[in-house]
Amino acid sequence: MVRYSNGLCLILVGLFLFTGLLAVPAVAGGMLTIIDYDGFKSALDLPIQRIVCLSPSLNQILYALDAGERIVGRDSKSQFPLEVLSLPVVAKSSHSPQIEAILELKPDLIIADTMLGDDHRKKFNQFNIPVVVERPSDPERLFQTIRNLALLVEKEERGEELISFISNYEELIKSKLVGLNEGERPKVYWEWNKPYKSASAASSVHPRINLAGGKNICAELEGRYPVVSREYVWARNPQVIILMAGRGSSVEEMQVVREKAVQRTGLKETTAVKEQRVYVITWDVHNGLPSVIGSLYYAKWFHPALFADIEPARVYAELLSKFFKIKEANPCVYPFNH
Amino acid sequence: MKMSCDRISFAYGDNSVFEDLSVGIELGQLTSITGPNGIGKSTLVKCFCNLYKVRAGIVYLDGQAITTIAPDELARTLGYVPQKEETVFSISVYEAVLLGRRPYLKWKVQQRDQEIVESILDRLKLTELAERPITTLSGGERQKVAIARALAQEPTILFLDEPTSNLDLNHQLEVMTLLRELADHEQRAIVVVMHDLNLASRFSDRVYLLGQNGLFAQGKPADVFTRENIKKIYGIEVEIINAAGGRYLIPIVKTTQRVKEIS
Amino acid sequence: MKESIYAGLVARRILLLVGLLITLVLGMLYSVTLGFAEISIADVYGLILQKLTGIGDRQYSILSAGIILQIRLPRVFLAIIAGISLGTNGAIMQSLLKNPLASPYTLGISSGAACGAAVAIVAGNSLFGSTNMLHWDSWLTIIGAFAMGLLTILLINIIASLKKSGASTLILAGVALSYLFSAGISFFKYIADHEQLQQLTLWLMGGLYRAEWLDVLLLTPIMGLAVLYILRRAWDINALNAGEEVAANLGINVQRLRKQGSIVAAFLTSVVVAFTGIIGFIGLVAPHISRMIVGNDNRFLILASGLTGGIFLLLADTAARIIIDPVELPVGIITALCGAPFFLYMLLKRRREYWS
Structure with a gap:
């Protein structure tokens, strides 16, 4: 199923790349046919005016596409940009939408992430409300997601602007790391959610560690997010440690996360702690649109000399001001002076 | 030493069991407490042992109110064998009897404790069973173990x-016979709740007969278990026969009719 | 010949206790040699001996020394101490409630304590702010766990005294309470924000993989005092086994014994739950194995049950960390896999004795 949909997506991507922006193949006479991440095909009447969007990252993309004013309902986790807070909450997350509240909003379209269940989709379809599901946490899918949302709100140009902003920096990372030896990749231990819960090669963070020129010490382990023994981390002796903090974490909170971690028995003797290469980063710059900021930080932490001229905080500020008209960026990493 | 209760009352919630009851117990005697079901015989014994708190009145042990006596001291003076024991986790006969030494023990079982337990086992002919789990014993054997404890x-x-x-x-x-011996040779006071009036009459020095309004009669078995008293309390006619050196009550009518008449 | 009855009885039991102790020590010695890092057995023991006696001048790498002394040893000790606590606790609760199916887990006291901790985490975060909570969460969770654990055990005691309908009522009440508390936990999980949820999940999963010497240092005296208290009451608990009235006649204040025993049991459960999360079945299985081998005299049973619990948890935790080394399995999976069949066996095989 997924493979099938990926195939279709590839074709779509291919068509876009081939024909550029002049031709909009799926749009015909105010009608748009779109195939989402789950492989479901929806036919939509354009323009779409009322959108219920149940994902923080997807809401963010809609705002960046300058379509924020079309959103009429959100999930409780969507907190950015601040304008979104004035919208009614109609779900805790895509996993648990409040159907009646959503129907009352009379949306033209529901956008959700992959946590949305099939029966919910069916229920909405029974009321003739189309549903589009995307997976913003999947880095490989990000550009396609932006393109699909751009099509839905008829902001293709803005979408391409976004994509090129992101891909420029991704290319920058790749170009600086060309010819990197395996030995030059620092050993990275990445952790989220609870002590010693890491991520293997099957996880979505693994490609980012790779992209940024690091070597994930838990890549070979069983399961997507294995809990590893302290002994393993100590024996593997990571050179860089990355700890995840919740969305909107304050500097103080990140500081505490770091302090607690560096005192831990399994970590305190590692090279990373001794050389003070333990970093905390929030999910704000890890998923969706700003994920490129996370990649830039990773790259800078892994290869400080190569990326000495790059200031991820400045890039973040640029992204925010360019696409969200926000002047000041909240700190999203700790420590911020490397 | 003497034990008595002075005008005690007891009630379960609002249901009064007896009021103003006074009973005395003498050393060297076997005393039986008799009366119909539900009249408060067991309750009276539990009040004597300080297992139940009386509503009014005082239970005296040697002139001292039992509520003021230290629990361990009381445990060394009063022994109690319940009607039925519910042991959940089976222990050996020896351990069950050893439990009776609790009021004397700190932690370690002394030589003296062992000697006492062993002589009691011997006396009650339980030595053979000493290591058997009590759950495997017959009813009679278990009763003896409880008495031994x-x-x-x-x-x-x-x-x-x-x-x-x-x-x-x-x-x-x-x-x-054993209880009789304990009273006769060791000058202990033995107090028994009994339903079998013939058994009570044969072995007791003194009987208490309880009725609806508390103590109905007391004294020697021959004075208490008269045809009139039995009729009044149990509502049945009895024939009294003297045979084999004992005095026996033989019921002669169906009880159900008579009970109805009385009530 | 005569005096040999008691002496023989005691000698046999002491021998069995020593046997259990030796098993525990052997298990410990074996467990410290297992793990991801390849450290030879000679090095492991050489290192520990050198550290203990201070004799010898061999230099061990910081890595080996750290892994043995700071990771494997505290974990092994925490498993033993927590196991002893759970085993002792199960024995005392079975005896106090006169119920062979009682244990902190089956009576819902563990889940009560867990629910209390959930309340503490969520309420603590909103009262004191998440930054303070990151520093003080362990203390607050212990207090929360203890309060709710105690409440649960008092409730269980009330139910036990209200209804004299045998073992099943109490266990069913425990099941009902467990459901209630898991519903409570789910609720708190639902309303928790990201940080709180993180702490909650971490805490509810249970396990010993975070063991530190500090945990061992805190838990050992608590465990020691509790076991000491229970041992001092061993004769009283023995007497209770013969019935409440018999116990009272033997000079025991039954109500006070139950009350104090319950508080000790609740405290022990909560502290263990606060350090290790919910680990089921040890408090149920250890006392029964011990009853089978040393009998029901609480002077020996309590120690035996503690040792058996220690051995059980040590083995289960060792299995949890080496089965797919270096990935950690939750230890509760292992204890449930061994404990649940045993529980069923007890229900079916011995129901006549237990379900009275």
């Missing part, structure tokens, strides 16, 4: 709640 407390006064109710004829006599 109470004896291990070395009590001056021993209370037994219907000690013969689950026993066959042989064991009934064995237990009653």
